[in-house]
Amino acid sequence: GAVVSQHPSRVICKSGTSVKIECRSLDFQATTMFWYRQFPKQSLMLMATSNEGSKATYEQGVEKDKFLINHASLTLSTLTVTSAHPEDSSFYICSAREGRGNEKLFFGSGTQLSVL
């Protein structure tokens, strides 16, 4: 099946620094990737839709200047959390579509961000 690789799996950073998370589709091309955020014991909340070669589409309430998304190629999307603060600590997970009939999404393994 399709594989989506997400890196790093865990990151701890100081408040005020920026953190970049990578999401790669390893064996298929993903024109669209999705970034989700998950707080402990809660559901996944969509942050933004990343489109290759164009600007990301952000969900209401998500600061686009804080969560920078770049989808420069058909296999790579990045999420940069700028000037991170403790309230940004969360589990971030990306997903990509592999279109084989049922249009199911495959997810990366997630990134646990802890901001001190």
Next chain:
Amino acid sequence: AQKITQTQPGMFVQEKEAVTLDCTYDTSDPSYGLFWYKQPSSGEMIFLIYQGSYDQQNATEGRYSLNFQKARKSANLVISASQLGDSAMYFCAMREGLSGYNKLIFGAGTRLAVHP
């Protein structure tokens, strides 16, 4: 209004027994897709099963089956012959429209515990 509702925060089942996880959805779009994902404690999202709104038969994938009742707008997941490794969070999700470019909306999840 909630698009996806999972009313069971937690469920318990005896090993080898069957269990049903409930999911109801709300949409006015005649074209939609319904998904179930499993999230173990490691955090990864594992695709289980998909049902399209126009599919005539209930979807099945091994021990997983989806009880799709369109008129009731429900898409319950049935896990037969539960195994200890089935203990995890389970999320129901919906995509409005059939394009893979459309975002996935998740329910709050149900935590399943399988007892020996």
